[in-house]
Amino acid sequence: MSHDLKSLTILFRAVGSIEERIKKDVARYGLNPSEFGVLEALYHKGPMQVQTICEKILIAASSMSYVIDKLKKKGYIEAPQDPTDRRVHIVTLTHSGQELMDDIYPRHVATLRSVLDVLSEEEEIVMQELLKRIGKAR
Numbered sequence: 001m002s003h004d005l006k007s008l009t010i011l012f013r014a015v016g017s018i019e020e021r022i023k024k025d026v027a028r029y030g031l032n033p034s035e036f037g038v039l040e041a042l043y044h045k046g047p048m049q050v051q052t053i054c055e056k057i058l059i060a061a062s063s064m065s066y067v068i069d070k071l072k073k074k075g076y077i078e079a080p081q082d083p084t085d086r087r088v089h090i091v092t093l094t095h096s097g098q099e100l101m102d103d104i105y106p107r108h109v110a111t112l113r114s115v116l117d118v119l120s121e122e123e124e125i126v127m128q129e130l131l132k133r134i135g136k137a138r
Contacts (some may be wrong), residue, residue, distance in 0.1 A: 018115055025111045029104050030074075034059055034067045036108075039076060039093070043101040046094040050079070076100060 019033070026036040037057035042048065045056070054064050068091065071077045076097030082088040093101065116124060 013031070016095065018112075021111065021115055025108055029100070035071055038064075038067055038071060039097060039101055042077065042091060042093045042097070043105060047090050049082075050089050050091060053091060066076075087120070 001036040022033055022036075026033055029036075031039070034057070037059065038053055039054045041053055048056070050064055050068065051061065053059075054061050059067065068077065068079055068089075072079060075094055077091055078094055079091045082090050119127065
């Protein structure tokens with residue numbers, strides 16, 4: 001096998017294509033990918049500290065405060081101080097945020113599944129295994 005970087009080029013192009021689909025999809029709901037990521041994390045995991053959200057969705061803490069502020073202004077989240085530690089803020093979905101995610105999440109999944117459905121179930125499983133192996137290589 002050749003030791004060039006063709007595989008990485010293909011991988012980066014595929015990731016770029018998927019990222020573009022995600023951006024377009026979440027923009028339909030007036031969100032950017034970072035905002036959607038925060039809402040999705042809260043939707044599936046429940047209330048969390050800001051730092052935990054940063055770790056879950058891989059956003060730098062310096063960017064997270066901007067995203068949190070935008071989502072609070074839109075009325076989708078609240079971030080009150082933790083009563084036991086005033087340095088900590090616990091982020092939660094508001095009723096409006098919960099309703100939004102109840103509405104848009106299934107459609108978002110369908111959009112992204114359409115990207116993956118070019119593969120058979122077996123091919124998707126192989127892809128997952130190979131990407132995990134690459135991700136764990138150090």
